[in-house]
Amino acid sequence: xxxxxxxxxxxxxxxxxxxxxxxxxxxxxxxxxxxxxxxxxxxxxxxxxxxxxxxxxxxxxxxxxxxxxxxxxxxxxxxxxxxxxxxxxxxxxxxxxxxxxxxxxxxxxxxxxxxxxxxxxxxxxxxxxxxxxxxxxxxxxxxxxxxxxxxxxxxxxxxxxxxxxxxxxxxxxxxxxxxxxxxxxxxxxxxxxxxxxxxxxxxxxxxxxxxxxxxxxxxxxxxxxxxxxxxxxxxxxxxxxxxxxxxxxxxxxxxxxxxxxxxxxxxxxxxxxxxxxxx
Amino acid sequence: xxxxxxxxxxxxxxxxxxxxxxxxxxxxxxxxxxxxxxxxxxxxxxxxxxxxxxxxxxxxxxxxxxxxxxxxxxxxx
Numbered sequence: 001x002x003x004x005x006x007x008x009x010x011x012x013x014x015x016x017x018x019x020x021x022x023x024x025x026x027x028x029x030x031x032x033x034x035x036x037x038x039x040x041x042x043x044x045x046x047x048x049x050x051x052x053x054x055x056x057x058x059x060x061x062x063x064x065x066x067x068x069x070x071x072x073x074x075x076x077x078x079x080x081x082x083x084x085x086x087x088x089x090x091x092x093x094x095x096x097x098x099x100x101x102x103x104x105x106x107x108x109x110x111x112x113x114x115x116x117x118x119x120x121x122x123x124x125x126x127x128x129x130x131x132x133x134x135x136x137x138x139x140x141x142x143x144x145x146x147x148x149x150x151x152x153x154x155x156x157x158x159x160x161x162x163x164x165x166x167x168x169x170x171x172x173x174x175x176x177x178x179x180x181x182x183x184x185x186x187x188x189x190x191x192x193x194x195x196x197x198x199x200x201x202x203x204x205x206x207x208x209x210x211x212x213x214x215x216x217x218x219x220x221x222x223x224x225x226x227x228x229x230x231x232x233x234x235x236x237x238x239x240x241x242x243x244x245x246x247x248x249x250x251x252x253x254x255x256x257x258x259x260x261x262x263x264x265x266x267x268x269x270x271x272x273x274x275x276x277x278x279x
Numbered sequence: 280x281x282x283x284x285x286x287x288x289x290x291x292x293x294x295x296x297x298x299x300x301x302x303x304x305x306x307x308x309x310x311x312x313x314x315x316x317x318x319x320x321x322x323x324x325x326x327x328x329x330x331x332x333x334x335x336x337x338x339x340x341x342x343x344x345x346x347x348x349x350x351x352x353x354x355x356x
Contacts, residue, residue, distance in 0.1 A: 015331030024322070029311035030334060096312060126294060200307030201295070234307070236294060262312070 001045040001056055007036055013053045014068050020051050023071035027096055052078035062090040079112040092162050095265040106265045118163050118274035119243040120264040123257040124236050139226055140183050143176035150190045163266055163274050182226050184219050192219040194227045203231035205239035244275050280356055284342050291316055304336045314339050325354045
């Protein structure tokens with residue numbers, strides 16, 4: 001793996017790969033600011049094998065793998081070599097797209113030593129009337145660095161790092177700065193929080209959490225309703241949910257979210273499953 | 280060509296009106312997933328391969344910028 005120093009390096013590689021064929025396939029979405037942040041933190045690497053460019057995001061416990069290939073056959077050949085060269089690393093791949101299109105790519109990975117970890121589904125909600133919830137709870141937006149650290153710790157304790165792309169502390173602080181982090185605090189402890197992004201007419205619900213000790217107090221409903229209020233200028237709200245999490249899906253359906261035909265099949269070269277490690 | 284582009288965008292995100300003069304990226308009407316779908320659709324429909332250097336959000340921000348991108352990649356208007 002070679003370190004990526006400039007965003008332009010990535011563009012040059014993609015130009016070369018994409019110019020080879022019209023069957024270009026990728027799971028790499030160019031979010032310029034995010035990738036530049038990773039480059040600056042020395043977390044972004046590259047490796048070219050045949051007609052495929054692989055990019056690697058170092059998540060410390062494992063490595064997120066991205067591919068840009070001139071065709072599905074070329075990806076197959078390159079994966080066979082990647083498997084032997086990178087077997088000592090724990091690799092995680094998000095294969096994102098519509099069903100059934102992404103099944104063939106997932107199959108390719110499985111034939112090359114990867115295992116399905118779990119599947120996420122994108123759900124969205126076109127803005128509708130919110131459901132009022134009365135409460136005396138003190139909902140806060142002014143998270144200080146101690147609150148941010150507590151939230152970081154809760155995310156890493158209760159969320160799945162492979163499936164749920166956990167943010168670092170700087171990202172949490174940025175959400176707090178932009179008032180996109182709402183939380184409930186009781187006796188110095190965070191009992192629940194919601195984190196979101198607002199981009200024009202779209203709102204992205206990133207994380208919604210109620211501490212197990214504080215469930216059945218309507219904290220979750222209060223947080224979600226406040227999130228809806230703050231998203232009232234948007235036309236749709238979006239988030240990703242683990243497909244096997246029936247309880248969560250029922251809750252989201254209750255709030256008016258609907259499943260989209262957009263899936264993320266997560267595969268890894270370790271034979272582990274979300275449904276086994278989280279139950 | 281303008282109407283063809285609007286129709287393609289509408290297929291990707293039917294809930295939005297792409298005939299308005301918005302910046303689709305800043306307005307949150309298209310995200311990075313949508314751009315990858317859009318590149319694939321445009322490549323297939325116009326039998327081109329959009330240059331990898333051009334796959335940047337600003338080139339997909341308006342119908343006009345998409346048309347310019349297609350012309351740059353060899354599509355006749």
